[in-house]
Amino acid sequence: MKLLYLLRQPPRRGALAQEGLDAVLMGSAFAECTVIFTGDGLWQLVADQAPEAVGGRNFSLSFAALPDYGVTALYCSAADLDSRQLTVSDLVIPVTPLSDAAIRDECQNHSQVFTF
Amino acid sequence: MKFALLVLGHPASSQSAVSALQFARAVLRTGNEIYRVFFYADGVLVGNQMSAPPQDELDITREWREFAREHDIELIACVASALRRGMLDATEANRYEKPAATLDDAFTISGLGQLIDSALSAERLVTFAP
Numbered sequence: 001m002k003l004l005y006l007l008r009q010p011p012r013r014g015a016l017a018q019e020g021l022d023a024v025l026m027g028s029a030f031a032e033c034t035v036i037f038t039g040d041g042l043w044q045l046v047a048d049q050a051p052e053a054v055g056g057r058n059f060s061l062s063f064a065a066l067p068d069y070g071v072t073a074l075y076c077s078a079a080d081l082d083s084r085q086l087t088v089s090d091l092v093i094p095v096t097p098l099s100d101a102a103i104r105d106e107c108q109n110h111s112q113v114f115t116f
Numbered sequence: 117m118k119f120a121l122l123v124l125g126h127p128a129s130s131q132s133a134v135s136a137l138q139f140a141r142a143v144l145r146t147g148n149e150i151y152r153v154f155f156y157a158d159g160v161l162v163g164n165q166m167s168a169p170p171q172d173e174l175d176i177t178r179e180w181r182e183f184a185r186e187h188d189i190e191l192i193a194c195v196a197s198a199l200r201r202g203m204l205d206a207t208e209a210n211r212y213e214k215p216a217a218t219l220d221d222a223f224t225i226s227g228l229g230q231l232i233d234s235a236l237s238a239e240r241l242v243t244f245a246p
Contacts, residue, residue, distance in 0.1 A: 015197070
């Protein structure tokens with residue numbers, strides 16, 4: 001079984017962004033997981049965040065540990081990266097940008113899709 | 117077909133809990149099954165037994181409670197999300213020395229593993245976003 005996680009929350013709008021990552025980590029214990037960052041979820045990936053200054057926790061540091069949990073299929077929306085004027089080198093982990101068509105294919109190729 | 121539902125929205129800030137309940141009723145009405153309903157993130161607030169909406173407004177906590185009781189359906193509230201948002205059952209209220217239990221007893225506190233189990237055991241997991 002393969003689980004797909006679409007992560008689209010910005011990192012500092014409540015706890016849902018972190019709760020999405022928690023669900024990825026829990027899923028990784030039971031199944032093969034793929035993560036695609038889309039929309040404002042791209043902001044979770046930006047390197048050099050200092051959220052402690054605004055009462056937040058830098059959970060984005062945990063992304064580097066995803067391969068240790070067996071989660072190596074890490075992607076983002078190419079279009080959403082561009083529209084936010086980001087490049088892969090701005091991001092805290094290497095992710096592969098995907099076209100919208102490729103994202104749709106990933107949705108088809110997974111048993112369940114979580115959207116956070 | 118066996119469905120699992122994931123509810124993420126706060127009942128006063130989102131349509132998530134209402135849409136999920138209407139969907140749940142339709143699942144049963146059409147002869148399908150609900151494996152579990154998992155309340156995560158702000159969705160745990162659907163279980164707030166302290167909410168007291170006006171008489172002419174929908175009491176979504178009561179609606180879910182009655183639906184779950186009538187059809188013997190498991191309503192799970194994720195422990196981490198619940199604690200963070202003050203949704204405590206009697207055990208947790210005791211453990212954290214809080215003055216009251218806030219979670220309606222139609223809802224059961226459990227772990228995130230139950231969400232993954234739902235995804236792996238049901239044929240369709242449907243997410244009701246915030």
